[in-house]
Amino acid sequence: MGTTTAPSTRDRILDAATELFYAHGIRAVSADKIIDRAGITKVTFYRHFRTKDTLVVAYLERQAAWERGALDSLRASVGDAEALHRFAASVGTEACKPGFRGCSFINAAAEYAEPGSPVRAVVAEHRAWYRQTFAEMADQLGVTDPQQASDELMMLRDGAMLAGYLDDPARVGSALDRAIFAVVDAGRPAGSRG
Incomplete structure (x- = not known):
């Protein structure tokens, strides 16, 4: 049985953003919503994406x-x-x-x-x-x-x-x-x- 690799933090952020942006529109989704969906902190978010x-x-x-x-x-x-x-x-x-x-x-x-x-x-x-x-x-x-x-x-x-x-x-x-x-x-x- 092979091991599965957990997605990187960056990928988790992108996965959350993809789901939210597509469902609700880009402007309607705040960074806070993405942070919450990805289960990370603001510091972690901004370390990966400046804006x-x-x-x-x-x-x-x-x-x-x-x-x-x-x-x-x-x-x-x-x-x-x-x-x-x-x-x-x-x-x-x-x-x-x-x-x-x-x-x-x-x-x-x-x-x-x-x-x-x-x-x-x-x-x-x-x-x-x-x-x-x-x-x-x-x-x-x-x-x-x-x-x-x-x-x-x-x-x-x-x-x-x-x-x-x-x-x-x-x-x-x-x-x-x-x-x-x-x-x-x-x-x-x-x-x-x-």
């Missing part, structure tokens, strides 16, 4: 790393077409989970309106990664204008996240899948569609 904004940046960076790792792993294991199918399905699955509140990055951007803030910088970097990745995937699938397809896929992803929160989440995955492949098929030369 709440520093914690917000770390929270988003960790979420970005998880999303990137998941999509990169899918691409490597099943190829780009199947990765897009599974991506759509995973958005649909997430949207159906209790407590789903949409995209962490869109939510953070709504709360941090200042374009020059470190939080907005993390959001912009992650969105740029998605656009680049979608462009690479579209290119691999024979789309003639992968940048245009990438912009369209990004809008579909954003819309699916909002629809999952505001509309019937059970329909999100299949609708996103159809829309993704409508963009891909429309972007391919006529002889290679299908």
